[in-house]
Amino acid sequence: MNSAAAFFKAKSEGRARAVFLRRNGPILMVYAFILLLVVIGITQSERFFTERNLANVARQSAFLGIVALGQMLVILTAGIDLSVGSLVKVSILVSAIVMNGESANVLPAILATLALGVIVGLIHGFLINELRIAPFIVTLASLVILRGIGLTISSSPVGKASREVMMFYVKKVGPVPIIALMFFALVIVTLLLLRYTVFGKYLYAIGGNTEVARLSGLPVKKTRYGVYVLCSLSAAVTGLLWLSRMGVGDPAIGDGIELQTITAVIIGGTSLFGGRASVLGTLGGVLLLGITANLLVMLGVNQFIQGLIQGVIIVAAVALYKQEGD
């Protein structure tokens, strides 16, 4: 009897392990690939695994990572936000102009930028909910409009960050840049949001089947308003971080960020059709892209090759998830 119980227990554990591996295999592969890149980095460059470079990679990842988290939430609801790059552009301009190098203007600049994020998110939510325009169309139009607004504000650098805002970029807690800590904190908050809050459950439900969610009485519209506001806020925050990095409002910043965020989210195992997302996967996607970019600079590889490698990573990731789905 004991041996039979032990047999069934072992079988059940084996099955659980198999289910875990089947569900998380592709994400584990992403982290295995990151590990491989780290090993390549260590063996190929003596300066790769240094405190300075690791801090550098962590801080750089935050710039993509914060928007990628927002993008992941939108994609989880079967939506998409193509406007995040243009919103980063307008955010850096607005914050730089309002701040104008004055410490006293830091708070108004932050509030104005965050308000901009909220307004853009609400507009997206309105057009998608009330006018029933597809998220792809709404945010594509928004990408073009916001870019136009940005270049109308100024086609050359304007405004200025205050001294403290510029110093924020290099600030560290121990060896870890404060911007990287901010990102990791947001990763944990997003993880908790999706696992333990009703809002998180709604996101999965809406992404899984919007019609069923609506018929079940879930607040689909409110949730969509919320998720687009969160995504736009993440872009606005990233605009503020860019201001801290550059010191001025440069309209050249922001183009193409939307595609990088979607890439990171896809690599992380979030389904473009909604209903499935992984915060740790998105973190893996962000780190994978960040480490790849860093390593290729370390190895002196040109950017075209970097684009090629990113493309291969996306195809490989999607192929892995497809296998899992099958």
Added chain:
Amino acid sequence: MKRILQCILLVSLVFGLGALSLAQDDMAGGMSFEFTDEQIEASPYLQSVLSRLDETYDTSDFAKEGPYRIAFAAQGTSNAWSALMDAHAYWYVEHLGEEVVSEFMYGDAQRSADIQVPQVEDLLAQEPDAMILVPMGAAALSAPVERAMMQGVPVVLCASAVETDNFVTEVGTNLWTVGANLAQWIVDQLDGEGNVLVMVGVPGVTTSDVMEEGAQAVFDANPGINILDKQPGFWSTAEAKTIMETWLTQHGDNVDAIWSGGAQMSQGIISAYLDAGLDIPPIGGGEWQNGFLRLALEHDIDYLAWQYPNAMITLCIDAALQILAGEPIPRFIDFSGVIPNSEPFTDEQGAEYFREEWSDDVHGPITMPDEKLAELGFATMDDG
């Protein structure tokens, strides 16, 4: 032996850059130009360049024993000009030898400031001895340059400027003077009266904006010159041709001269005129670009060409080595007259600059061997 080689190299660098600083006293921008006080007052760029012409930087804090690890944050292989700048850089480093430059770290910005900013951070994380930067945005790269200097990495700006003054030296030319002289040539061609079209490069990019500023100052000082229109051609032949076609529809043969911020755009302008079957007016704004010269020779076009040789990267590398040797260095190094055949020229000398064996996208002068250029696919070698 290594020490002797290093000494010879350093002595030649000191003499080379000494000659270079003497040369720039009377050769700002490769052409002479007398600035008025008002022009200097109105242009922060002019103020910066003119003041730095007379300054030297005490580099003793950066002095260290070689061989050196140098970082190169490049524009990237986004067009033939920058691809050849990279090729010059690698060839020159190889030519200097590992006993001088032990590691040459490279970042390819793809002509984008938001790619270049993190790349500069990646390069700095490798703790280079010096950094050569081709800035993709004067404002965008200012903070990264300041952070590099704060980290103790001396920065040499190559081919473009940043807004901060906290760097060691800049290699380039006085772009305001270039723009002004191209405009002055047009004024002289028209005896001070006529209709002019202005095609600038990329708005917001320092090289383009400063040239435009210089040109505008000259046109403003000549009331007989009527600017019909001013548009950006984005340093693109295709964009320039589209704009020129529209201009020709609008202004027809009422155009007396064209100011152009680059040879690629001048090619588009010429092409639009050829399609329209109209006479091509004088163009202030060619370059030593083989395709432009071919077209200009074939159609007997009047032009003034300025130069912006990608070979200036060799001076940038020399400057980095001089800094690391602890030698004082001029804060602005004008390549004009230092790199052979880098002075402006007109259509009368065009045939001397044209190279049949080069492909159309090559910008001269080229200082690396012909074999190297052929190896890169930019030239054909004569079998004989």
